Structure formats: structure tokens, C-alpha cells
Amino acid sequence: MDEFALIRMLNGPRGHGGGKRSPDDSGVTVGIGDDAAVLRPGSGTELVVSCDTMVDGVHFKPETMTFADIGYKAMASNLSDLAAMGARPRWALVALAAPRSLPADKLQGLYDGLYACAEKYATAIVGGDTTSSPSGLVVTVTVIGEVKQGRALLRSAAQPGDAVFVTGPLGGSAAGLRAMLERREAAGPLELLPERLRPLARAHRLPEPRIQAGQLLAAVEPRQCGALNDISDGLASEAWEIAEASGVTLILHGERIPLMDELREYAAAVQADPLEFALYGGEDYELVGTVRPDYRAELERMFEQAGLRLWFVGEVAAAGEDGTDPAIGVTLIRSEGGVPAPVGKRGYNHFA
């Protein structure tokens, strides 16, 4: 099959536009099929743009992800970066380097996953590139969203006194990854896994970007708003990023960090500390942020009204003037009344 027929097959009628001017409410003037896409941003908005790559053998293996999972997660991890800025997703581009030997139905599965996630979050796939790869599959997704002018949520906006929150249970993805690798089987339908592993495997394979939570946070009155990050590299690493960008210390309370029951059970079975998965595992794609303490109750009310939840897991303290005592960084109080211990800056790091 030639490259152009392949692009047509993979995108089919789902791809936005056919190279002709075709305005609709997706903001796509020209979609797939010309040298570039032409898009209409809203007025009074800024663009929020990010790209992420998933590499065969690094981000996925046959034991951990189906092709549909790879596609879904490639889109979800990118949309999560938009969520972390409080942006509304609009458009995406998909660049694929695929081995010639990869069967067309696997590629189709990958695209089914990409489109399933894109459509769920109202994101139009408007272009990309398809090339052969002499080695493994590499998928790069670029996403473009919009946020009201001046309302993007930065990791540098935490202030001493802020409350620290997360939007969901952590560590499930890393535990799911470990459990699937231990099974040494090709990844198949989630339903074929033992029931207690399913939520963990789902967290790893089909993460959900917290788009609605991000937009709720971006709608908060700017004075009340703190920092925001998505948890791609583990809570420790993301908290460190907020601490360094904001010049503060984040104090986390171990007993308040939400964990799935299935994670606790799995950790007990493998004699591991469940908190390690939450702090250093990564790929949960929940959000971690801070909010002024006076606004905490109002934010909880807003989330509840929207059918969402927040977990308050710590607070922000000032760092010493010279960055010491307390130093800029992250500390953990493992159980209430305990002594704060420094949390390492580590997380998943591709060049460590």
C-alpha cells in the first residue's frame, strides 16, 4: 500500500477536512490533505501547545499495551499537558514512524485508539506525517488547545500557605505496568485479566486526561489560583517541579495521598510500599496543584457540583531566603505527627 492510500485508510471519514475549505464548529478550515492544516482560533484566547513521543520498547511493550492502547495513551498523555495548563483541547497532529512489517490491522488499531481518545475530548485530528521506520514504532502527537488570555495555569504560581491537591488516586499505572510485566503474556482485552488487576492495568493502558478539572481550575478567580502540573513522572517529580518553579517547599502527607484498594492489595502481595508507586511511578495523568487556603472549600464545592473530587494532600511552605532551611523542594510526613523527610527528585527519567 502506498503512503497516501495508507493515510486515507488510517484516518478514513474521521479525519477532519479533505483539503477543501469546509468550515464547521471544529474550527478547521483545511484539514488532512494539503501541505498543512488551516485552523481558526477563538477570539480573546491564547494557544496552548505541547507534543509528546511514545517509543516502542521505552513507553510500551507487547506485554503491556495493545495497539489501541498505544494510540489512546499517546493522545491522552498529550491532552493531559493541556489539562495541566487549564486549556480546552481543539486540534491534534499525529506523526508516525512505523516498520514496514507492521500489519495494517495493527496500525488501524493504533488509529482507532487515537481517534477514540481525541473524540472523547472534542479534539479534531487535522494532520500529521507517516514515514517508515527501519526499527520500532515511534508515535508523536502534537496537541493545540486554547485558554482565555492570561488564564493559563503555570507551575510557578504556588505560594506559601497554599493547599496542595490531587485529582485522583495515584500509583495505579506503575503497579499495573509491573503486574503486567510479571505475567509475561501479550496484552489483550482488559476483561481477560484477573478482576483485582483490571483497574491497575486500565490506569496504565487507558489513562484519562483531566480536561474538565483543568478547565474548572482555569475558571477560578486568578488571585485564588495556584500552580498546576499533570502527573506524568510521579508525584515526587511533579511536586519538585512546582517547588523549583515557584521557589517554595511542598509538604506532602503520606496518609492523605489517595490510593486504589487494588494498589494496596497488589503492593502487599509483592511486599512493596504502595506509596512508592504513587511518588515515583508516574503516568497516572492526574493533576497536582495548589490553591489559596481561603479558597479551598469553594474549590471543593465547585468540583463536587461538577461531579468531580479533589484530595488535599499537603501544603506549601516558604523556603529560606537563600533557598535553605527549609530548602526549596519536597518533604513527606509519612504518618500524621511524624517527622518530615526529604523526598528525592527522582521519577521516570529517560536519560538517567
Add this chain to the structure above:
Amino acid sequence: MDEFALIRMLNGPRGHGGGKRSPDDSGVTVGIGDDAAVLRPGSGTELVVSCDTMVDGVHFKPETMTFADIGYKAMASNLSDLAAMGARPRWALVALAAPRSLPADKLQGLYDGLYACAEKYATAIVGGDTTSSPSGLVVTVTVIGEVKQGRALLRSAAQPGDAVFVTGPLGGSAAGLRAMLERREAAGPLELLPERLRPLARAHRLPEPRIQAGQLLAAVEPRQCGALNDISDGLASEAWEIAEASGVTLILHGERIPLMDELREYAAAVQADPLEFALYGGEDYELVGTVRPDYRAELERMFEQAGLRLWFVGEVAAAGEDGTDPAIGVTLIRSEGGVPAPVGKRGYNHFA
């Protein structure tokens, strides 16, 4: 070195923004260093967005490109897609999957090339991703430009009677590629190559996107404007894309297609037809377009005033109502007065 130190090293002070709000005339509110970049588009414009991937062993080999060349060309080939829409480049993101074994100075060379091209065409690098790759280097660049609302130049806009033009000599890149592969040496400074090969090697290694030409064409009164494409896959393939998108036939005149003297010499030396390089070689990144015949002289005057040139290489004819006699497609009149022969749709095709 860890991933974050690497990103800092590769981008250094050239990267736009440090995760803080820092407005300047680049339109970058937040650059490298947060979950996503935040950008301010102009008013009354549409966005023009494209991405392209370059893969080790497919798009470059040690014999054909230095790391600085890979970076320059990765940016240039993407900006060329913006030129082909008549857009003004604004921002770029760079996603890199690199083997851990790749020395830091090679990566630095790659980034030097990326920045050299980006800065030449006033494009701010605002983000990206850096991951390890268990196999070869894969570089994906995403570019975002702007065009006045409704003024993007589409490949579907050719009309019967239009004149067909190109913006520069063709085939040099493919000849340069072949000549370098025949030498079986690692690519080094262009100056070390025999003088007659340098322009060909330069065309392959350091192509220039025709940004100024594209913007001149986008400024033409819309009624007078035709189709536009950039020549990434050879003139034959790009002319076919215009023909199919516009439902017309393109008639090319072989003797009018501009060729470098060095290409003619090289082709004679290897007993090849120089026109084959122009038609089927690709990666020249010149533009091919059409213009209403009455406007041809005015367009030539505009280009001359801007210090640029156009070569008129053919004309557009209506295809039969059922797409036959003449069929939608491309024909070549090799020498004036000769019989038009059909031109194959082939070009460089990654899945052929």
C-alpha cells in the same frame, strides 16, 4: 545526564521563555519549561499547522548528512509546508527520540542546525519532548504559522488556463544525495567536496524553505491566485496532487524546467536524464503553483521587485467531464513541438 539537564543544555538561552510569563514580540507567553507553551496569535489570522518526521536510515545516513544538517533540514522541510500555504512562520516544537549512545556533541550539533534554520525564518522554538530510543534517531518537528483569514493557498485552487510556475531549479537535492552515496564517505563540511558537487550537496543537506515567495503569493488578490504546493516528493508527484485536488490536467514543458548546470554535468557523467531528478527526485523544497494567465506578468514583476524569480514551466487544462480525455493528471512535453506523454504519479513514497 538527566533528561531535564539535557533539555536545558540543548536549548540553552536560545529556547524561548523559562516557564514564566515573559511577553515579547515573538508572541510567546510561556515557552520551554512548563507542561505546554502558551502563545498569542495575531488578530484576523488563521493558524497554519504541520508536522514532519525525519528517521535515521530513511531520511538521512552518515554518508549524506551531518547532525547540523539533519537539524537544519528537519526545520526547513517543516517551514516549507508553511511556505506552501502562504503562511508566516511563528513557532515550532521539536520531539526527539535519540539513542542513549548518541554523544552529547552530536545532539548539540542537531540543535544548532534546528536553531540556525528557525532563527533565519523568525521561528521561536517553544517546546518539545526528549525521549530515549532503543534504535535510531527520530526527529519530529511541528510548526505553527499564521495567514490572513481566508488567504491560505490550497492545492485545490488551480483552474484551466492557469500558468504553472516553480520558484527555483529542481532535481539538485536528489542528484546531491546520489553523488554523496556514491562517494561512500562520512558527510563533512561542504567545502571539502569537489566544487561541482557542492551546490547539489547543499540542495540536499541545507534546503531553504521559500517563505518569502509563499507570503508574496498569499498577498496576491485572491481572484488571481491559483494552487500552491511545496516540492518535497518531486515535481511529478506535487503536480499530480494539484491536478487531483483541482480536477484538472497539468501540462509541463521539459525544456522550461529550471536545472542547475551542476545537475546537467552530473547527470551527463552518470549517463542519467537530468529531468528525471527534477520530476521524481524530491526534497528540493521549491514551490510549484499556478496563477491566472492575465496576472502572470504582474506576479513576475512582484517577484523581481522582491529580488526573487519565477520559472513558468507549463499550463493547466480542463479534464474531461468524466475525468478522461484529457484525464485528470500530469503530462510532459519533453521538447517544444513534441507530443505530450503522461507523467507517472510516482515520487518518493515511504510505503511503496
